[in-house]
Amino acid sequence: MRRRLLIGLTSLAVLTAVTACGSSGSDEPDESGSPGGTTTVTVGIIPIVDVAPLYLGQEKGFFSERGLELEFSSAQGGAAIVPGVASGQLDFGFSNTTSLMIAQSSDVPVQAVANGIASTGEVGRDFAALTVKGDSTVRSAKDLEGRKVAINTLKNINETAVRASVREAGGDPDEVDFVEMAFDQMPAALDGGRIDAAMVVEPALATVKNQGGREIASPMVDIAPDLTVAMYFTSTRYAQRNQETVRKFQEATAESLAYADSHPDEVRAIVTTYTKIPADVLAKVTLPKWPAEPDRAAIAELAELGTRDGLFKKEPDLDKLLP
Numbered sequence: 620m621r622r623r624l625l626i627g628l629t630s631l632a633v634l635t636a637v638t639a640c641g642s643s644g645s646d647e648p649d650e651s652g653s654p655g656g657t658t659t660v661t662v663g664i665i666p667i668v669d670v671a672p673l674y675l676g677q678e679k680g681f682f683s684e685r686g687l688e689l690e691f692s693s694a695q696g697g698a699a700i701v702p703g704v705a706s707g708q709l710d711f712g713f714s715n716t717t718s719l720m721i722a723q724s725s726d727v728p729v730q731a732v733a734n735g736i737a738s739t740g741e742v743g744r745d746f747a748a749l750t751v752k753g754d755s756t757v758r759s760a761k762d763l764e765g766r767k768v769a770i771n772t773l774k775n776i777n778e779t780a781v782r783a784s785v786r787e788a789g790g791d792p793d794e795v796d797f798v799e800m801a802f803d804q805m806p807a808a809l810d811g812g813r814i815d816a817a818m819v820v821e822p823a824l825a826t827v828k829n830q831g832g833r834e835i836a837s838p839m840v841d842i843a844p845d846l847t848v849a850m851y852f853t854s855t856r857y858a859q860r861n862q863e864t865v866r867k868f869q870e871a872t873a874e875s876l877a878y879a880d881s882h883p884d885e886v887r888a889i890v891t892t893y894t895k896i897p898a899d900v901l902a903k904v905t906l907p908k909w910p911a912e913p914d915r916a917a918i919a920e921l922a923e924l925g926t927r928d929g930l931f932k933k934e935p936d937l938d939k940l941l942p
Contacts, residue, residue: 658864659688662851663700663712666693666894668746668821669736669849670713671886672909674893676875685867691893697849698772705729705854710861711868715849716918717776717925720935728855731942732865733872735849736907737914738839745837746907747777747820747848749784752809753831757816760836761790766815769800769808776848777818779924780838787841806830821904822896828903842924843917850913850942869942876909913941 664670676682677689694700697714701722704712713735722729739745749768751757757766763785770777782792800808805817806826818838819827839846851872858865879886887901896904915937922935 660710663709672875672879681874682871724931724935731850733851738846742837748834749836759788760784761788764794769817784836784838784841825903843920846917847913880909
């Protein structure tokens with residue numbers, strides 16, 4: 620089933636080999652085959668708050684006005700979406716910026732086409748936070764040396780972010796014991812004492828706070844103000860062969876991002892249509908920012924930290940990756 624994506628394509632080596640396969644769309648700029656027709660494009664997404672602008676844009680007609688219809692395919696994370704887009708099984712995808720840089724530095728033919736989400740830039744009021752149990756003796760990120768810290772994916776953006784906070788607090792991130800854990804499992808693990816800290820994003824952050832947990836750092840903000848955390852992307856092959864469709868997708872996405880950023884109540888309402896987040900929890904969720912353009916300076920800082928942490932085979936080429 621297309622909505623449970625590409626479980627077998629997990630290795631970048633396999634991924635590079637399959638990129639010769641054709642796209643799910645036509646090689647022509649207008650896949651509909653007729654003037655004024657509708658082009659259906661498949662978009663790999665993670666069913667979280669971050670992608671609300673696309674659902675809103677679909678509902679408001681921003682995409683249909685440009686002759687596009689979105690077909691969403693859900694995955695557990697951006698790392699699973701990258702191979703789907705690169706192999707042609709998806710036309711567009713949503714992924715965190717570090718995953719895209721890892722792919723690009725490994726010669727996987729992908730390129731960002733539109734902004735996704737950004738940090739709020741406010742310490743203590745971001746959609747992502749490093750959290751501990753309410754009665755924990757941990758007071759700052761420096762205190763995490765020798766402690767067990769949960770992140771959703773090892774060697775990716777959240778590990779880089781926590782490492783940045785530990786360094787900012789004067790600690791040694793190499794002394795932190797990182798463990799991989801799904802976001803929705805972190806609140807219970809933290810409350811039960813199985814981990815010492817958790818790098819959570821919304822809505823898990825709201826759940827941790829409801830349990831009496833507290834924030835000790837805002838790692839995304841510690842990397843850079845207004846950090847571009849995720850973007851929408853396509854394969855270089857699809858972009859070359861479907862330039863008009865990509866242009867329409869970019870325009871509609873930009874309009875959707877602007878609308879979402881100025882209509883938070885509608886964002887919360889649309890999220891209930893594609894997630895199981897309870898309305899009372901959603902009301903407490905801190906929304907990310909949805910700026911029109913990625914922040915290149917912040918991405919360059921993220922790339923520098925990722926290089927320091929050994930995430931890339933070679934330095935990412937931001938000129939090739941960014942829109």
